[in-house]
Amino acid sequence: MNTSSSPEGAGEQERPPELPKLARDTTPENPWPLSTLSHALHGWVQKAPDAWVEGQVIEVNQRARVSYVTLRDLQEEVSVNVTLFQREMARLERPLERGSRVVVNLKADFYVKTGRLSMLGRDIRPVGLGDLLERLERLRRALAEEGLFDPAHKKRLPVLPHRVGLVTGRNSDAEKDVVRNATNRWPGVEFEIREVPVQGTGSAKAVIQALQELDGMDAVDVIVIARGGGAFEDLLSFSDESLLRVVFAARTPVVSAIGHENDQPLLDYVADVRASTPTDAGKRIVPDVQDERLRLLQARAALDRAVSTLIDREQQGLATMRSRPSLSQPDGMILIREEDLDRWRSRAWSAANAQTLRARDAVGQMRARVRALSPQQTLDRGYAVVQTADGSVLTDAADAAPGQSLSVRLARGELGVDVTSSSTRQPGEH
Incomplete structure (x- = not known):
C-alpha cells in the first residue's frame, strides 16, 4: 500500500521540521x-x-x-x-x-x-598629565616595596667591556652620542646595536625584545638603553612595568640614558646605573684611555720606587749583617765555645775527682768497720773459737761431754783438745 497517496501521509510530509534550540x-x-x-x-x-x-x-x-x-x-x-x-x-x-x-x-x-x-x-x-603622574607614582611605590630599586640588587659595570649592547632609536642622536663618546674614550670598544621604536605604541615591547636578545649574548658585557629628550608622554614607554621587570631580571648590567638631566622615567630607578644623558652614558661605560695610560705610568713609577726601596733596604740589611761579629769574626764564636768546653771539662773533672775521693773514703771507712767486726780481729785480741768434730761452734760448756775431742781455733793455727771437765761458771765469777 502506498502511504504517500493518502491524506495523512501528505500532511506529515508538508509539516516543517522543528528548529534546533541550540x-x-x-x-x-x-x-x-x-x-x-x-x-x-x-x-x-x-x-x-x-x-x-x-x-x-x-x-x-x-x-x-x-x-x-x-x-x-x-x-x-x-x-x-x-x-x-x-x-x-x-x-x-x-x-x-x-x-x-x-x-x-x-x-x-x-x-x-x-x-x-x-x-x-x-x-x-582624556588622560591628563596629572593622571599619568599619579599612575606612575603608584607604580613607583609598588615596585619600591617589592625591592626593584634596592641598591643591593644593582650590578657593577665591568671595568673594561669588550662589547657594549645599545638599544636606541633608528639613526638617532642618542646612538651617535653614545658611540662617539665611548669610542673617543676607548677606541677598541665594540657595539652591538639594536634600533627600535623608542616612543609610541609598541615601543616598550620592542625595547624588551631587543634587551632580552642582547642579554642572551655572552659577548655583551653591558647594555645601554638610550633615548634623546622629549615630552613627558614621549618617555612613558620607559616607565612601562613589563620593561622594568625585564631590566631587573637581566643578568647583564643595564645603563639607563633616557632624555636629559631632569627626565627621570622609572627605568632610571631599576637600572644598575643611571646616566643623565646618552653622552654621559658613553663616558660611564668605558674608561678613558688617556687616564688609563697615565695610571699605568704612575703605577710603573710607583713599582720602580718600591723595587728600588726594597733593594736599598735589603742592601742595608746585608751590610748590617756583615758587620756583625758572627760574620766579621766567625772564629770568635768557636773560641767562646772552646772556652766554655774547657770550663765545663774542668768542672766535670773536679766533680768526678771529688766524687771519687768521697767514695774512696767511704770504702776505707766501710773496710775498717768490716775489719773491726771480723772474727779474725776477735781472734787477734786473744779470743778462740771452739768447734766440735762436725764443725759446729761450741758456745755452752754444758754441750761438751767429758772426753769429747774439740778443735780450738786461735788467731794463728788450731789446737786439738779433749774435754776433761766442764763448768757453768760465768766469766768474772770465782
Missing part, C-alpha cells in the same frame, strides 16, 4: 535561518558587560551627530573602532586629537540587519 544542534539538513543566528548573536552581545579601556587615538572622523574614533592599544598592535554620539563628545573640554590618550567606557553592540559588530562609547575621558 547552535550546536544545527545540521546541514536542519539549519537555522540567518535571522535566528543574528538575533542570537545580538542577545549574546547584549549580555556582555561594558568595560573601561585605555588607548591612544589614531584617527577621528567627526560627522553631524556621530563621531567615529579609532583606538589603538598602548603596547600591542590592536585597534578598535568606537562610535561616539554627540552627547559624549560634547562633554569633552577640548576636541579629540590624534595621539592623545583617553579612557573610554565601551559597550559591544551587534547590528542584526547587517551583522556588524561595533563598539559604542558611552563615556570618554
Whole structure:
C-alpha cells in the first residue's frame, strides 16, 4: 500500500521540521535561518558587560551627530573602532586629537540587519598629565616595596667591556652620542646595536625584545638603553612595568640614558646605573684611555720606587749583617765555645775527682768497720773459737761431754783438745 497517496501521509510530509534550540544542534539538513543566528548573536552581545579601556587615538572622523574614533592599544598592535554620539563628545573640554590618550567606557553592540559588530562609547575621558603622574607614582611605590630599586640588587659595570649592547632609536642622536663618546674614550670598544621604536605604541615591547636578545649574548658585557629628550608622554614607554621587570631580571648590567638631566622615567630607578644623558652614558661605560695610560705610568713609577726601596733596604740589611761579629769574626764564636768546653771539662773533672775521693773514703771507712767486726780481729785480741768434730761452734760448756775431742781455733793455727771437765761458771765469777 502506498502511504504517500493518502491524506495523512501528505500532511506529515508538508509539516516543517522543528528548529534546533541550540547552535550546536544545527545540521546541514536542519539549519537555522540567518535571522535566528543574528538575533542570537545580538542577545549574546547584549549580555556582555561594558568595560573601561585605555588607548591612544589614531584617527577621528567627526560627522553631524556621530563621531567615529579609532583606538589603538598602548603596547600591542590592536585597534578598535568606537562610535561616539554627540552627547559624549560634547562633554569633552577640548576636541579629540590624534595621539592623545583617553579612557573610554565601551559597550559591544551587534547590528542584526547587517551583522556588524561595533563598539559604542558611552563615556570618554582624556588622560591628563596629572593622571599619568599619579599612575606612575603608584607604580613607583609598588615596585619600591617589592625591592626593584634596592641598591643591593644593582650590578657593577665591568671595568673594561669588550662589547657594549645599545638599544636606541633608528639613526638617532642618542646612538651617535653614545658611540662617539665611548669610542673617543676607548677606541677598541665594540657595539652591538639594536634600533627600535623608542616612543609610541609598541615601543616598550620592542625595547624588551631587543634587551632580552642582547642579554642572551655572552659577548655583551653591558647594555645601554638610550633615548634623546622629549615630552613627558614621549618617555612613558620607559616607565612601562613589563620593561622594568625585564631590566631587573637581566643578568647583564643595564645603563639607563633616557632624555636629559631632569627626565627621570622609572627605568632610571631599576637600572644598575643611571646616566643623565646618552653622552654621559658613553663616558660611564668605558674608561678613558688617556687616564688609563697615565695610571699605568704612575703605577710603573710607583713599582720602580718600591723595587728600588726594597733593594736599598735589603742592601742595608746585608751590610748590617756583615758587620756583625758572627760574620766579621766567625772564629770568635768557636773560641767562646772552646772556652766554655774547657770550663765545663774542668768542672766535670773536679766533680768526678771529688766524687771519687768521697767514695774512696767511704770504702776505707766501710773496710775498717768490716775489719773491726771480723772474727779474725776477735781472734787477734786473744779470743778462740771452739768447734766440735762436725764443725759446729761450741758456745755452752754444758754441750761438751767429758772426753769429747774439740778443735780450738786461735788467731794463728788450731789446737786439738779433749774435754776433761766442764763448768757453768760465768766469766768474772770465782
